[in-house]
Amino acid sequence: MTTALPATPRPRNLKASFGVLGAAFIWGSMVPLTSLAVTTLDPYYLSAIRYSLAVPALGAIAWIAAGRFPLRRHLPWRRIVPLGTIGMGLFVLCFTLGLKYSDPITVAAMFSGAPIVSAVMMRVLEGERLAPRLPFAILLAVGGGLLVAVGKPESLASQGFRGGEILVLTAMLVWAWYSVKSQVWLAVHGLTQPEISFLTILAAAVFLWLAFLVGWATGFAHAPTHAVSPLEWLNIVWLGLACTGSAVLLWNYGVSRLGVTVAALQLNLEPVFAVLIGMALGAAAGWLQLVGGVVVLAGVVWVQMAPKKA
Template structure:
């Protein structure tokens, strides 16, 4: 954060980040299903293309910032879009070729990556209490996964996609920092829409090149209705809505704390399973409480430091 946000802004940002964790928590297993019925490269391209209309509608409905923003620079836009494109491809392929459990474990280390990158790129020191909150969140996430039925039978062997998830997170955290520096004066809706549009263009170009080379396939002959719903959820909510909420959160509480909220994703996955008749185990409940405890602890510290209002 460049300046202290108000307490109400911190609360709204935290709520939005938890909503993002909910969306992204459900997106990983759904994406895994879709990669088995659709071409993986087409799916990666559709994520931004189909989510873009929602962001464009938001941009048209919301008043622009009062101050005139700086002139757009083509090179910066190209690099931001390329970083988002790299993340989309690496994330999609990484999930496809990773063990479901190890994929979530790798993604749970996002706050560590973000803290290191914020330190290197911005010189940002860890917020007071962040190491403890991070430790609680990491431990809780591991308990949630360890308590998942079938984990021991499946084992935790790496399947090749996990390194791609690490590199993908680095690309995403880099985008999150640079987007605020270069386009923050356009507001979070404008920032999210512009960068997503450039990323969509990059994805279309990449898919066309791969299709022309015979690497990427075409559209599937037919999709079941539930696969269509999965696709809508991943594209509209998993990309458009979540990216907007993420960027708002980063602008209010900073990248490392925003990334910490994403460790709630496994908790929401467990709650989703409980809603469809799969009750959580004791370890999952304990792990979920630890994750939420770390987030709430960090939230209270943020509220104490925030200015009234």
């Protein structure tokens, strides 16, 4: 029997929306920075080190926020371990390897379909029907996200199918599963969102180091063979503390109050933030990307303006 999700406030929860927008802003930098990092670092090593950096920071936040040490007796480890290993560990491995064997434009375009994946996952796992305004908002979010991803003329010529796209799709599926089940399985045990984030990332970090050690012993994973430069370490620290730590915490907070589908819809502003970050760094933006950003934003506003009644 499936445990029901706790009652979800209506989508007009601005504090939760700002949390998801914060995650979208941080994750807007993740695709290009990860794509850059895997050119010099092994994907297994990169995944393990970035999740390890997030563990102590999230542990301290969870301890302060809940007023209790997050590692204690009688935790639901039978739920935490699969959520961490499959929902997070497998996600980051598939995402990182997918970027290595694909290209950032293709990955960004695929992730624009996240609201559809989340809506299907909620329907399959929890039997949740879409609210009246969500289908049109999802259409705007997905369409706008695609425009942002492929809106630059030279970006239309991607590198072709190299297998990484299957890994990216797998990453999207397991992340949607994690987003649903982390609330169903763990929030009902009285765990706070910082505790959920810390415990699942801790399980993911252990899994990722085991995966790296097995890969290193069998020859398909490698430790760095060069001295990691300060710029590379800065990239790794950002991917660990911000993209893995802070963004996951903000995401879990938003999902707990908005639901996975609405949160995924608002997360489609991620490619918009990626374009804005690129423009701030001197990159040119195509007019289709700007139009796509407006379309995604229209979908988010459409949901936020839903009537107050259920």
